[in-house]
Amino acid sequence: MKTFRILALVAALGVGLRSAQAQTRAEWVATTATAGWVAQPAPNVTASAGPADAEIVLTQPLQVIQGFGACFNELGWTSLSALPPADRAKVLRELFAPGVGANFTICRMPIGANDFSRDWYSYDETPDDFAMTHFNIANDEQTLIPFIKQARQYNPKLALWASPWSPPTWMKYNHHYAAAAVRPEQRQAFPLAENGLPADRQGQEGHNLFIQEDKYFAAYALYFAKFIEAYKQQGIPVGMVMPQNEFNSAQIFPSCPWTAAGLARFVGYLGPQMRQHQTRIFFGTMERANEALVDTVLRDPRSAPFIEGVGFQWAGKGAIAGIHQRYPALTLYQSEQECGDGKNDWKYCEYTWTLLKHYIGSGANAYMYWNISLKKGGISRWGWSQNSLVTVDEAAHTYHYNHEYYLLKHLSHYVQPGARRLATTGAFTNLLAFQNPDKSVVLVAQNDHDTDQAVRFRVGGRTVAPVLRAHSFNTLLLK
Incomplete structure (x- = not known):
């Protein structure tokens, strides 16, 4: 009996060793x-x-990783539309199909126009339409909706969140989509940059360009709700919103500076609307290394009950580590990768790696690239050349993946949602x-x-x- 037990033990150890080696x-x-x-x-x-x-x-x-993705921009769709349908399908399958390529699981989209839209638009440009009677997403039916729908064919569980670059123009003190006038040197370098905004109607960091009145806050919250409803009717659920992209920045393209206190006040109106639609709210996007701006919104009794996370981008990378340290349970997104210069070169790819290390090493739960696809040169409606995961040669009807795509895939292909x-x-x-x-x-x-x-x-x-x-x-x- 003793010999049998020894042999059984030796056999078990052997199986265990072989099992460890196999595993x-x-x-x-x-x-x-x-x-x-x-x-x-x-x-x-x-x-x-x-x-x-x-x-x-x-x-x-350490922190849970929710996923990786990019942003659905209008120029992403118009560039992919220059490809034969079969090639466009190959790209979308590579980006979104589980287990195939990039495995994107969470993506961003604009609410209305952004800097990589075809041009300025909002969903309701009828002045004083506080009841949103004229709200419509007809523009998106040409671009963003087919873009997102085709991506979701490959990953029906794709999570989506959204933010505006500018509210409707009649909700702003300057009644214009932009917040900065085009300077002469910009006009010379980028003829497309012209926006028609006079210098005396510019916005300014640290000041609210959105009209700070209750009826405007209520109407804008309703605008968000109408957006969520309209996309739901298209079969596209939007699970989270952020109230303003880069709320400190006055830009020549769609933009709207706010103070943190102004956004906290608005979130007090937005929160109940979003709860009715089971849509979460994050604060952002934060493009400044100023933790106090986040503190303002997280501690304001009007906004605090509704904020479930924060999005950081650009110089906001200087604030994420401190916020994670002081609010360890708060969900944090890297909400937009820095965009490059349209050259898509290896040097910028190496810089992108430093961004990935910084954001994820500082507590980010998700990481979003910016442009999915652009035509060769990567030029926006307002003249800015930027990088993209995919470049499309419109004349040749061909495409290729850029260095940064492969780098992002090094993480997104292997790191599963729920990873630590x-x-x-x-x-x-x-x-x-x-x-x-x-x-x-x-x-x-x-x-x-x-x-x-x-x-x-x-x-x-x-x-x-x-x-x-x-x-x-x-x-x-x-x-």
């Missing part, structure tokens, strides 16, 4: 400036107690780590050196030791 296997994909998304030979995963360049801490998981970010220790810090709900571990690492770099990552007592190519991005999936 720990690695996939590896790499991207360089000359080759995007190339599968690499699977690196060996070994049991090792030796030194490691980075240790992944499994025992103290993991802390890391050690000398090698140029990485992000996550654990998925299925317990697989995702390591995303950059080698920014001019030569190949051998690294050792230890995860739960096992070590994987790839050699990262010079100037490369790498994802290792450990199952």
Whole structure:
């Protein structure tokens, strides 16, 4: 009997060892400036107690990752519409179909026109229409609605949130969609930038350009509700709104500066409307490194009961870490990636990696790229050239994915909604780590050196030791 027990124990240990070896296997994909998304030979995963360049801490998981995505802009749709339908379908499948490519699960859209719309419009430009009798989304039926619907064909569970760049013009003190006049040097450099706004009707940071009267607040809250209803009728649920894009910035394109106190007052009207439509409210978008602006809205009794998160972009990256530290339970979004200059070059891709590391490392629960697709040159209606995940050559009816697409895919393809970010220790810090709900571990690492770099990552007592190519991005999936 004793011999039997010993043999059984040895057999069990053998099965356990074989099981551990079988359970720990690695996939590896790499991207360089000359080759995007190339599968690499699977690196060996070994049991090792030796030194490691980075240790992944499994025992103290950090924030939950809700997902990755981009923004549905009108010029994204008009660019994709220049492609043959079959190619357009390939792009949308690559971006949105689960398990195929980017696996986008959460995306943004504008409420009315933004800086990458075809031109200015709102859903109700009839002056003093406080009852929203003339509200309509006819413009969106040509662009945003088919864009979103075709994306949702590939991922019906795609989450969507929205924000306005400007309210209807009659709700603003200057009665204009823009908040800044075009300067002579802008007019010379960008002939498209002209907006017709006189200099004496400009908005200003730290001041409310929205008319601060109860009937305007109530009408604007109703405007949001009508938007939610209209999109729901189209079969498109919008689960969250932010009250104003970049509320500190007076721009030559659709924009509207507010004070934080002004937005807090408006949220007091917006909140009950959105609750009726089961739509959440986040504060944002925050484009300044000023935590006090967030505090104002989170602590104001008019707005505090309704705010469930905050969106940060551009210089707002300087405020996210402090807000996460002081409000650890608050959901935080990186709401818009910095847009580049239309060159879509490798240098900006490397800068994008620093943004990803900063926002996710500072507590962001979701990360949103900006333009999904643009025509070659990436020029907006107001003359601004920007980067995009996809570039369309309208003349040739062809497209290609840009460097930043592959970089974002290095995270979004592997990091599942519900994953937890993991802390890391050690000398090698140029990485992000996550654990998925299925317990697989995702390591995303950059080698920014001019030569190949051998690294050792230890995860739960096992070590994987790839050699990262010079100037490369790498994802290792450990199952």
